[in-house]
Amino acid sequence: MKPWFGSPGVTSGLMLRILQCLFASASIATMAFSTGFSTATSFCFLISAMGLQVLWSFGLACLDIHALRVKKDLQTPILLSLVVVGDWVTALLALAAASSSAGVMVLYARDADICKLDPKLSCHLFQISIAFAFFAWFLVVISSHTILWLLASLS
Amino acid sequence: MKPWFGSPGVTSGLMLRILQCLFASASIATMAFSTGFSTATSFCFLISAMGLQVLWSFGLACLDIHALRVKKDLQTPILLSLVVVGDWVTALLALAAASSSAGVMVLYARDADICKLDPKLSCHLFQISIAFAFFAWFLVVISSHTILWLLASLS
Numbered sequence: 001m002k003p004w005f006g007s008p009g010v011t012s013g014l015m016l017r018i019l020q021c022l023f024a025s026a027s028i029a030t031m032a033f034s035t036g037f038s039t040a041t042s043f044c045f046l047i048s049a050m051g052l053q054v055l056w057s058f059g060l061a062c063l064d065i066h067a068l069r070v071k072k073d074l075q076t077p078i079l080l081s082l083v084v085v086g087d088w089v090t091a092l093l094a095l096a097a098a099s100s101s102a103g104v105m106v107l108y109a110r111d112a113d114i115c116k117l118d119p120k121l122s123c124h125l126f127q128i129s130i131a132f133a134f135f136a137w138f139l140v141v142i143s144s145h146t147i148l149w150l151l152a153s154l155s
Numbered sequence: 156m157k158p159w160f161g162s163p164g165v166t167s168g169l170m171l172r173i174l175q176c177l178f179a180s181a182s183i184a185t186m187a188f189s190t191g192f193s194t195a196t197s198f199c200f201l202i203s204a205m206g207l208q209v210l211w212s213f214g215l216a217c218l219d220i221h222a223l224r225v226k227k228d229l230q231t232p233i234l235l236s237l238v239v240v241g242d243w244v245t246a247l248l249a250l251a252a253a254s255s256s257a258g259v260m261v262l263y264a265r266d267a268d269i270c271k272l273d274p275k276l277s278c279h280l281f282q283i284s285i286a287f288a289f290f291a292w293f294l295v296v297i298s299s300h301t302i303l304w305l306l307a308s309l310s
Binding site for chain 1: 194195196197200247250251252254255256257258259261262265266267303304307308
C-alpha cells in the first residue's frame with residue numbers, strides 16, 4: 001500500500017495529529033486562563049469541543065506511533081471508516097464551537113461594545129483561543145479529507 | 156453510468172437542490188421579517204450565507220432540470236469537482252453562519268436574558284431562522300458527500 005500524506009500509520013499523519021492536539025490544547029488553556037469566559041455558553045462549548053478534539057487526536061497519535069514502531073499497516077477499510085467518522089464528528093463540533101464563539105466575540109467587541117464597558121473581560125484571550133480552535137479544525141479537515149479519499153479509492 | 160442518489164442530473168439530486176433552496180429562502184425570509192436582527196453581525200452573516208446558498212442551489216437545480224429534459228449525463232470528473240468545491244464552500248459558510256447565530260441566540264435567550272429585557276426583539280423568529288439554516292446546511296452536506304464519493308469512485 002502506497003503511503004498517503006496524512007493517512008493513519010504514516011509520519012505525516014502523526015504530525016497532523018500532534019498539531020491538532022497542540023492547537024486544541026492551546027485553545028483550551030487560553031480560554032481557561034481568561035477572565036469571564038463563563039459569561040457565554042459558547043465559550044464553555046468551545047472548551048468541551050476542544051477537549052474532545054484533544055482526546056481523539058491524542059488517541060490516534062498514540063496509534064500512529066505504535067504502527068510506525070512495529071511497522072503495522074493501519075490502512076484497512078474498517079479502521080479508516082471509523083477514523084473518518086470520528087474525524088467528521090470532531091471537525092463539525094470544532095467548527096460549530098469556534099463559529100458560535102466567534103459570533104459571541106463579534107457581539108462583545110463590536111455590536112454591543114461589552115469589551116469596552118466591562119474591562120474585566122479578557123477579550124484578547126477569547127480571540128486568541130478562537131483562532132487556535134479554527135487552526136485545530138482546519139488540521140482535522142485535512143486529515144479527514146485525506147482519509148475519505150483513501151477510503152473511496154480502496155472501495 | 157449508474158445514477159447515484161443525490162448526484163447531478165438525477166431526480167433525487169434535483170429534489171435535494173430544491174429543498175436546499177426552500178430552506179435557505181425560508182431562513183432569509185424569517186430573519187428579514189424579524190425585528191432587531193441588525194443588532195448582531197452574526198444574523199446579517201446568516202442572511203448573506205443563506206443568500207449565497209439560494210443562488211448556488213438554484214443554479215444547480217436549473218442545470219439538473221436541463222440535464223433531465225435533454226437526458227444529458229452530467230457526471231464528468233471536471234463538473235463533479237466544480238460542484239463538490241462549491242458545495243463545500245457553501246456548506247462551510249452555512250454551518251459557520253448558523254453556529255455563530257446560534258451562539259448569539261443562546262447569549263440573548265439564556266446567558267444575558269436580553270430576550271426578556273428587550274421584548275421588541277423577535278427572538279422566536281431568530282430561532283426559527285437558525286433552525287431552517289441548519290436544515291439547509293444538512294441537505295448540502297448530503298449532496299456534497301454523495302458527489303465526493305462518486306468523484307472518488309470515478310478517479
